[in-house]
Amino acid sequence: MTRHLPAILFLLPLGLAICLPLIGIKHREWCRPLSIGVLAAMVPVSFANLVGVLQNGTIHYDFGGWAAPVGIEWVADGLASVMTVALSLVGLVCITFLSSVLFPYLGSRIVPFYTLVLLLIASLTGMVFAGDLFNLFVFLEVSALCAYALVGLAGGKALVAGFRYLILGTFGASLYLLGVGYLYAETGTLNMADLAQRVPSLVASKAFAVGVLFMFIGLGIKMALVPLHGWLPDAYTYAPDRVSPMLASLVTKVALYGWIRIMFWVLGAQAVVYQIRLLVLVGILGALAALVGAFLALSQVEIKRMFAYGGLSHIGLILVGISLGNQTGFVGGVFYLLNDAVMQAGLFFWAGAIIHLYGVRTIEDLGRLQGGAGWMSVALVVIALSMIGIPPTGGFFGKWYIILGAVEAQNYLAIVAVLIATLLTLAYFVKLFERVFRDRSTQPPPLIREIPLAVKIGLGATSVAVIVLGLMSDHIVSFLLKNAVPPGL
């Protein structure tokens, strides 16, 4: 039974997603409870899968019973299982947040909406487990198509942002596919494990180098690595407030996971492209992204856009961590990735709630709260502490391990980049806090509405999670060190 768990984990959201259009003809109101139920079912299944993987080793799931190099394979190893646990937990909280109490009623569009959300979750699960490069592409595209539609759902400006996302995202996916094509032409295989065995003989090949670069640029667009991030701020700012948390916390992170999988499990940690070590290249780009993202966040006036740029800087930090070339840095990067999924979700919950409860969109308007957002501000502070990196939150320990790894690798550039990014993060949150807590504008205080349960759950769960991640960081990091470190690192 254990060996089927990866497939079951994928089939749960997929199965409901394809049944919803039929259920929705008669019972529109069932969409939400059913979706929450399926995500809640995914949590124990993903934990069972993790336990099964720990006990029996990596699960290789051959679809249709065809063995690996010929057939389609899913690989559930330690890292993938940890990722799916995080995915299902964050997904559950995000889907709870899609409440109609806070947001306008969707009417008949609630059925396609929940279908898209569930398909997004299913395809992200597929991306995490995918054992060959082409499968990764397929799920990348499915998740991206769902994300385009969810961004454009609001119409108007969101439609333009969604269209831009579609053009750039498709461009990225095409580049990735082109890169996969080059590798396939060189090796005749798409299976990751099979490919990894043939890569060492290809170091001198130009087609291999071009293929790797195409794949990197393609996934770079998908994960919004800084020079390629053009689609992200608009898409996350204008996306419906109820879906931004899900997009921000999951979609770019899983694309980044895809690159981690390719870089370490296929190309190998020592991969060289045109005499440049791939890890060095990724590290420099990551440091750049960390600095530029945080710097751009500092100059934003819209809250959601500021958080979106903050997310860009964190993608950079994760890349800095994984590219240090030692286990400490890699584990720090992965740990930071898990943290970042939680923090981004929390921040966008807060931004969405502020917009819909108090009508506050920009930092200027925050003064209108007059400190009146109650404990929602407390949740913001907790998550912001983690974003900045102050103990005992998860963000601190993520950065701590990244810096430890950098010291170990004697990569002082990385240390400086992480520290400056931290200072810039502190700066833009101070700017935010200044408005929330100190600014007393002359406008009348906001109408105090009761905070909906969905917001309480969302903000409560994420702010507790960052503290738990921080307190448990020692266990999680040693667990990752034991189970999720790529070979040859």
Added chain:
Amino acid sequence: MKQMHDSIIVQAMSRLLIPLAQLFALYVLFFGQYGPGGGFVAGVIWTTSMILTFLVFGLKSPQGRLVEKVLHGDGIGLIIFVGVGGLCLIGGGEFLNYANLEIPGLDAPARRYTGILLAQIGVAVDVAVTGISIVLSLAYHDTEQEYDV
């Protein structure tokens, strides 16, 4: 084309061609296991026949209304596909491992045959419905409205 095409020649030819195209789609679907073809191609051919239907007879005609009704079948194809795969899973094998499709009275090759055929039917239905919904939403649906989300 929101109303019926006015040329009698086009109408008569379509009356002849549409069933032929659909018959050919079925042939491709069932022949797909032995030669070129299969679910995807069959679905596309079926879609073209339906597109021809509402291009020639218009969406308001009985035939056109039938095409619009098909749209509710969104997902039925996938349900068939995932259902077959799920039955294999229940039978103790991997997802889509047709050898484990527990149908009494069938030996392993016959099980594989049935499994592939059923899965291909699912694919064909899904491709056909998706094709129709793309054409309908590009050609007829009003996209100018703005929603409050």
